[in-house]
Amino acid sequence: MNHCQFLTYSLLKLFLTEIINNGVGDDDKLLCSYHIKTAIFWVIQQNTMPHWYPQNILGCFGVYFKLILKWVYEGVCPNFFIPDNNMFLSKIHGHKQVQLFDRLYGLYEKGLAVLLHSPSISSNIINVLNNPRLSISTDEKTLISETMFDVSLFDEIQSQDTIITLKLQRSMRCLHTIEQMIGSPLLTQYQVLLLQKLTASVLQQSAFILHMSQSNIYTLKNNLRYRADIISCHMLKLAAKFGFITGILYLAMYYYKTHRYMKALFIIEMIKVKIAQPYVMHRTNVDKDLYTEAVGRQSWCSKMRQAVAMDMGLCH
Known part of the structure; x- marks a missing residue:
């Protein structure tokens, strides 16, 4: 040893x-x-x-x-x-x-x-x-104090979120693996939170993969493209309920990519209001008193959705 x-x-x-x-x-x-x-x-x-x-x-x-x-x-x-x-x-x-x-x-x-x-x-x-x-x-x-622990926790969650899926088959395998793991009685609260964030990331990537796969097939029927678009939007909206505040911006980017500019602008204006709140944490920048007052007694899941903003990673 x-x-x-x-x-x-x-x-x-x-x-x-x-x-x-x-x-x-x-x-x-x-x-x-x-x-x-x-x-x-x-x-x-x-x-x-x-x-x-x-x-x-x-x-x-x-x-x-x-x-x-x-x-x-x-x-x-x-x-x-x-x-x-x-x-x-x-x-x-x-x-x-x-x-x-x-x-x-x-x-x-x-x-x-x-x-x-x-x-x-x-x-x-x-x-x-x-x-x-x-x-x-x-x-x-x-x-450790609750706020400083949360700073380290969410920064660690962000650093561990490294799944990159370039094909829908891999995305489905990732989601299936997460589904199997989430039922384990031995998971810590941290691991459950990480799996939740990984789920959001996989759904976000899958939405754009699905969109690109349909866009590259020019002979595809309109009804199939419409169904693919509905699924992509649903995945992005679902992912926004799991991850950080800024996760909803992926839906704004999808709307922009599909030429729905007014919807994209609406989401951007909405998120600007949310991240401007004085209690919102961005990496290590946080007002401890306001953060504790706003979400101090809530679960990590609620804190992540309501009071934590993170930089967004884009896969090329």
Whole structure:
């Protein structure tokens, strides 16, 4: 293990001892340090984490914890040296498996704050979780203010939105994959939000691909072109309900491309009013007080649609 991998292993052992197995009798301690070590080996071999450094230790911890949660959910922990050997077979099955999964999933839903329940971790939280992207408040015992967390979150969502589809077949495969993933009980709120944004991007790209494919076929019947246009408009309107405020501008560009200039201008004037609101966030530019007052208690989905503007990417 490198230094970061060893730190993460130590963090997971503390998490296991002081949180997962805290107050549990010896006979009911189903997870052990060898399960933790096995998860470490599998993640390292599969190269799941692209960046191994101490500043990213929270991300590393999350990857390991989700893998262990997945194993408990499936009831299968493959031995690293003999993968066909299920290390859960003797203890973790049936009613005990369900109880352990419920316990772990309850911890998982608490997010990073669950680490503060460990005496060893909470007493050294600033030194152990030395992440420059986090702002730690010891008074409120929160790792980061809501607004600054949202700034980092939505900027990360934007950076991860890298799907480019040039053919409708690939678009359909992407949407089918997203549909399968969205039903997983192990998804975090962040992952659901990212899938939502990816869905919007795929729909936006698909609308223009469909339009170009119909426009290039000059012998196509008018009724087929009309139906393709209806579908493209519907996809763009649907995508605007999923992504950032500025997502509706793709519909304006589509109207302009199809010579419906008045409709395009109407959308532009409407979006100008929305993004001019003083609480709207654009990358790291945001009035914290006004943003919190406007959308502070709403879900990330609502915040993204109502109060977050991002630069638009165009595929050629």
